[in-house]
Amino acid sequence: MMDHNRMIDQDMAELKDLILKMGVMVQGLIHKSVEALKNQDNKLAQEVVEEDEKVDQLQLEVDEKSIQLIALRQPEASDLRFITTGMRIANDLERIGDLSEDIAQRAIDLSGQPLLKPLIDIPQMAKLSQNALSLVLDAFVKRDAATAHQVWEIERQIDDLRDRVSDELLEIMTKDAATVSRAFPLVLVSRHLERICDHATNIAEDIVYMVEGKVVKHGGRGEN
Amino acid sequence: MITLQEGLDKPLMPETSDNIIIAVNRLDFFYGKFQALIDVNLEVERNRITALIGPSGCGKSTFLRCLNRMNDLIDSSRAAGSIKIDGEEVLSPKIDLVNLRKKVGMVFQRPNPFPLSIFENIAFGLRVHRLAQREKLEEIVHRSLEAVLLWDTLKDRLQRNALTLTLEQQQRLCIARLVAVQPEVLLMDEPCSALDPVSTQRIEELMQMLKRDYTILIVTHNMQQAARVSDFTGFFLLGKLIEFDVTGKVFTAPSNKKTEEYITGRYG
Numbered sequence: 400m401m402d403h404n405r406m407i408d409q410d411m412a413e414l415k416d417l418i419l420k421m422g423v424m425v426q427g428l429i430h431k432s433v434e435a436l437k438n439q440d441n442k443l444a445q446e447v448v449e450e451d452e453k454v455d456q457l458q459l460e461v462d463e464k465s466i467q468l469i470a471l472r473q474p475e476a477s478d479l480r481f482i483t484t485g486m487r488i489a490n491d492l493e494r495i496g497d498l499s500e501d502i503a504q505r506a507i508d509l510s511g512q513p514l515l516k517p518l519i520d521i522p523q524m525a526k527l528s529q530n531a532l533s534l535v536l537d538a539f540v541k542r543d544a545a546t547a548h549q550v551w552e553i554e555r556q557i558d559d560l561r562d563r564v565s566d567e568l569l570e571i572m573t574k575d576a577a578t579v580s581r582a583f584p585l586v587l588v589s590r591h592l593e594r595i596c597d598h599a600t601n602i603a604e605d606i607v608y609m610v611e612g613k614v615v616k617h618g619g620r621g622e623n
Numbered sequence: 624m625i626t627l628q629e630g631l632d633k634p635l636m637p638e639t640s641d642n643i644i645i646a647v648n649r650l651d652f653f654y655g656k657f658q659a660l661i662d663v664n665l666e667v668e669r670n671r672i673t674a675l676i677g678p679s680g681c682g683k684s685t686f687l688r689c690l691n692r693m694n695d696l697i698d699s700s701r702a703a704g705s706i707k708i709d710g711e712e713v714l715s716p717k718i719d720l721v722n723l724r725k726k727v728g729m730v731f732q733r734p735n736p737f738p739l740s741i742f743e744n745i746a747f748g749l750r751v752h753r754l755a756q757r758e759k760l761e762e763i764v765h766r767s768l769e770a771v772l773l774w775d776t777l778k779d780r781l782q783r784n785a786l787t788l789t790l791e792q793q794q795r796l797c798i799a800r801l802v803a804v805q806p807e808v809l810l811m812d813e814p815c816s817a818l819d820p821v822s823t824q825r826i827e828e829l830m831q832m833l834k835r836d837y838t839i840l841i842v843t844h845n846m847q848q849a850a851r852v853s854d855f856t857g858f859f860l861l862g863k864l865i866e867f868d869v870t871g872k873v874f875t876a877p878s879n880k881k882t883e884e885y886i887t888g889r890y891g
């Protein structure tokens with residue numbers, strides 16, 4: 400006799416595919432936005448702005464599908480956690496898309512002016528953010544709660560880098576006020592990248608809830 | 624022969640099509656002076672599961688029984704309007720009722736197999752309709768039991784009395800009995816209400832498979848069941864069809880406030 404859950408499993412597999420598609424798209428946006436900034440490539444920055452709209456559209460699809468699943472399939476326990484978590488993950492991915500678009504906007508703002516200095520820490524932050532996102536997407540697919548700890552570690556590194564970038568830029572601006580228009584957008588970019596990692600952390604925490612049913616948000620990490 | 628997986632590909636939101644098998648226009652129905660159905664208009668798509676929901680006494684079962692003229696058995700009942708199945712007027716006095724009920728079969732709340740052998744239960748309809756030569760009977764019994772996933776379990780016990788089967792098996796047998804005479808439409812009036820949750824689940828899965836070959840209308844008190852199994856849902860209240868739409872829409876954003884109240888348990 401076939402298993403009833405196969406009906407819901409098929410729908411949940413489709414939901415998972417939609418979320419993964421969003422995740423891969425958003426990873427690309429982080430990379431492109433920082434490349435656009437680094438190489439002062441306006442065309443690439445414009446591409447990010449346009450692609451973010453596709454991410455927004457995918458989030459609507461995830462919401463629609465999740466609501467339908469809840470209403471029509473009556474998911475319980477781990478199925479229910481998967482669907483509600485999926486909606487939250489899509490929300491975080493959509494915000495990451497928006498923040499990548501913000502970075503692309505900063506790249507457009509800075510175009511036509513020489514960079515203050517070659518960018519090192521900001522591309523490093525972007526790389527770490529992408530790593531964090533890869534980890535959580537992988538954990539989502541494998542339903543692996545253990546990844547959260549690695550993401551928390553990356554979050555700490557990114558916070559340190561953001562502080563370093565901000566301090567460094569603040570020093571430059573203090574010494575020469577004429578640099579503000581070129582330095583301040585970079586302060587914002589470091590802030591955007593730090594926020595991107597925060598969203599990846601949210602996703603990691605949601606995955607712990609999805610897999611284990613444990614809440615690790617808002618001080619519930621049980622670490623340190 | 625359909626495969627299990629094929630039967631489980633129900634989309635959450637079915638594409639609507641013009642493939643209409645049943646068209647109901649301005650249907651009124653009376654039991655004596657009491658009007659049980661008021662101006663019902665509805666189109667049913669072929670190879671879809673259509674669920675009819677609503678509180679007790681709202682007319683959903685009456686509506687179902689209009690489709691194969693089962694209500695004719697009740698004295699002083701009267702229908703007005705039009706019901707066309709495959710373009711043929713069901714309410715016409717000229718219609719051949721035996722043929723109509725072969726084409727539009729019905730499954731009831733409580734399984735009602737004949738007190739005969741499993742084999743005879745299925746062969747009975749074929750004989751009534753003179754549908755099969757003697758040598759073909761066995762083949763059709765085999766195919767019909769296979770269609771309801773009973774063949775493997777019962778193939779060595781075909782001569783046993785059908786009343787010895789479990790309720791779920793009896794309900795499956797009743798469906799097999801219909802399938803044997805190759806109907807187009809299966810009417811199911813609370814087909815799972817006498818069954819436990821596991822058997823209910825299995826009958827629901829069977830429905831998903833059967834819709835590849837048949838059009839199914841199901842009356843159910845269980846709203847979750849309507850949400851799970853159907854492609855379209857109609858909500859009846861006090862004899863009127865209040866709302867009819869794709870199930871995904873009815874259960875997430877119904878258009879009518881009364882539907883919303885009923886679905887969310889705020890009715891009455």
